[in-house]
Amino acid sequence: MLHPTATYSLPDIEPTRFVVNPAEARFQTTDGKTTGASPHVLNAGQVDRDKPSEPRRTATGEMTPLGQLRANLTGLQDDINEFLTHRMELAKGKKD
Amino acid sequence: MVNLNTVRPKNGRDYYIALGLEGSANKLGVGVLKHPLLPQHEDGDLSFNCHAEILANVRDTYITPPGEGFLPRDTARHHKNWCIRLIKQALKEASIVNPSLDIDVICFTKGPGMGAPLHSVAIAARTCSLLWEVPLIGVNHCVGHIEMGREITKAVNPVVLYVSGGNTQVIAYSEKRYRIFGETLDIAIGNCLDRFARTLRIPNAPSPGYNIEQLAKRCANKETLLELPYTVKGMDLSMSGILAYIDSLAKDLFRGNKKNKTLFDPKTGEQKVTVEDLCYSLQENLFAMLVEITERAMAHVNSNQVLIVGGVGCNVRLQEMMQMMCEDRANGQVHATDERFCIDNGVMIAQAGLLQYRMGDVVKDLKETVVTQKFRTDEVYVAWRE
Numbered sequence: 001m002l003h004p005t006a007t008y009s010l011p012d013i014e015p016t017r018f019v020v021n022p023a024e025a026r027f028q029t030t031d032g033k034t035t036g037a038s039p040h041v042l043n044a045g046q047v048d049r050d051k052p053s054e055p056r057r058t059a060t061g062e063m064t065p066l067g068q069l070r071a072n073l074t075g076l077q078d079d080i081n082e083f084l085t086h087r088m089e090l091a092k093g094k095k096d
Numbered sequence: 097m098v099n100l101n102t103v104r105p106k107n108g109r110d111y112y113i114a115l116g117l118e119g120s121a122n123k124l125g126v127g128v129l130k131h132p133l134l135p136q137h138e139d140g141d142l143s144f145n146c147h148a149e150i151l152a153n154v155r156d157t158y159i160t161p162p163g164e165g166f167l168p169r170d171t172a173r174h175h176k177n178w179c180i181r182l183i184k185q186a187l188k189e190a191s192i193v194n195p196s197l198d199i200d201v202i203c204f205t206k207g208p209g210m211g212a213p214l215h216s217v218a219i220a221a222r223t224c225s226l227l228w229e230v231p232l233i234g235v236n237h238c239v240g241h242i243e244m245g246r247e248i249t250k251a252v253n254p255v256v257l258y259v260s261g262g263n264t265q266v267i268a269y270s271e272k273r274y275r276i277f278g279e280t281l282d283i284a285i286g287n288c289l290d291r292f293a294r295t296l297r298i299p300n301a302p303s304p305g306y307n308i309e310q311l312a313k314r315c316a317n318k319e320t321l322l323e324l325p326y327t328v329k330g331m332d333l334s335m336s337g338i339l340a341y342i343d344s345l346a347k348d349l350f351r352g353n354k355k356n357k358t359l360f361d362p363k364t365g366e367q368k369v370t371v372e373d374l375c376y377s378l379q380e381n382l383f384a385m386l387v388e389i390t391e392r393a394m395a396h397v398n399s400n401q402v403l404i405v406g407g408v409g410c411n412v413r414l415q416e417m418m419q420m421m422c423e424d425r426a427n428g429q430v431h432a433t434d435e436r437f438c439i440d441n442g443v444m445i446a447q448a449g450l451l452q453y454r455m456g457d458v459v460k461d462l463k464e465t466v467v468t469q470k471f472r473t474d475e476v477y478v479a480w481r482e
Contacts, residue, residue: 035173036173037173038167038169038170040167041160041164041167041170044161044163045161046160046161046164046170050158050170050173050174050177050178051177052177053181
């Protein structure tokens with residue numbers, strides 16, 4: 001099965017490519033590290049009823065192709081979010 | 097004359113079906129709407145009377161704990177994780193078996209609204225469009241409210257009072273545009289009420305404005321209004337100062353600040369004002385301002401109809417006050433809808449989008465589907481009216 005990829009490019013930096021490693025746990029779940037409810041609302045007492053559904057599985061327990069894609073994209077989204085957060089921190093450091 | 101049948105329904109059908117997706121704020125709405133293909137729509141100004149049939153109108157609201165507003169990130173997450181579930185539910189309710197064959201157009205809110213939630217819904221709309229090979233239409237949220245209100249109430253050419261959490265505008269149609277006659281200079285009326293509800297720490301379910309309305313109804317002292325700033329400025333109005341003032345009163349009330357002579361009797365220290373009194377006075381003051389500028393707009397355009405749309409529009413007291421004003425005018429009529437159509441919903445996006453589609457407007461490149469937080473009502477070319 002093909003896995004999704006993402007490329008981030010800007011004139012000032014080398015393009016950064018994000019790829020899926022199906023063996024890693026973060027590419028096997030729809031519950032991402034960076035895509036949960038924000039700590040602010042959870043601290044205010046929010047009950048999180050907006051979680052994504054689990055990836056769908058077949059009778060043998062394997063993920064369906066669409067479930068696999070959703071899980072892969074969750075891991076990719078985490079990688080991209082961490083990359084962009086790091087870039088924002090660098091930009092903030094330059095300003096300071 | 098306008099030909100609403102410029103684009104014919106798919107597959108030789110004698111009706112159109114539109115799927116509408118709304119998510120510009122904390123409500124996620126999915127609607128399925130049907131318009132019959134009628135000969136009278138080929139040559140007339142009948143966009144207020146499309147004989148629309150609502151096949152599905154489902155909604156889920158992102159609710160936060162008392163005292164909290166809705167943040168863009170969490171609202172976008174809510175929409176992202178509920179959108180597909182709601183689309184499936186709406187298609188089931190509408191008995192749409194094969195969307196590729198049965199849906200003529202997918203309509204989504206392009207703006208105005210909160211960027212991140214708009215984006216979540218636009219992605220869902222694009223995905224469905226590509227998956228089912230169904231054309232897309234980006235819709236102005238405000239125009240969606242207006243067209244749904246016109247279709248439900250059959251108001252032909254009303255002055256529109258659009259009151260919601262993000263918008264406060266008095267609008268009238270002229271020469272292919274919905275022209276803004278007056279609007280807020282700072283915050284929207286729904287935002288003013290919501291933020292006051294946060295100060296009071298009352299629940300956000302079903303909506304903060306509704307809970308303020310219920311408290312106001314329980315005011316035992318309706319003859320004595322608290323004096324609040326009255327800030328009508330020509331055809332515009334301002335509400336941030338009123339909010340700051342009533343917020344300070346509420347905080348003094350909760351703190352028991354007996355130095356505040358508005359709230360406590362200076363001699364006995366007895367409390368004179370309740371939370372219910374604050375809610376009642378705030379509503380009366382804000383709604384009086386709205387009624388004043390609406391009446392002035394009616395006089396400007398020589399109209400005898402008012403259509404109230406937007407989430408605050410289902411406030412019964414606002415409707416009553418508008419009714420009183422209209423009764424003093426020749427043949428004055430107030431048109432309003434209930435919470436199914438006043439509060440943000442997918443059907444209104446389907447209604448405005450389907451009118452656009454029937455006039456030949458359609459997205460030709462996905463670049464056109466980029467959402468925008470700023471999208472004024474008068475930017476839309478209203479091809480479907482004379």
